[in-house]
Amino acid sequence: MNSEQKQLKVLRCTCCGAPAPAYAQWSNQDIGYGICPRCRDMVVKKYGERRLQWLYGNRGEHHSIEESNASTA
Ligand SMILES: [Zn+2]
Secondary structure, three states: OOOOOOOOEEEEEOOOOOEEEEOOOOOOOOOOEEOOHHHHHHHHHHHOHHHHHHHHOOEOOOEOHHHHHHHHO
16 A cells, blocks of 8 residues: 555536546535536536636546546656
8 A cells, every 4th residue: 555645536526426536625615526527628618727726626636537647647
């Protein structure tokens, strides 16, 4: 077990209820809730990246885990 590795949690998407993997809970969401990639794209289109960050947190930490892993791996 590597204690330096962040623990991946599967939160629930606050929009559609789909699994929403995250390393950390974002403070603007209820405990156990995040956002899935599909709804994230919708939020970005509708409200923009800044609002996404404010509402749902940072990519690669509070949501969008797979994408950021793929780009840094
Ligand atoms: Zn969703």
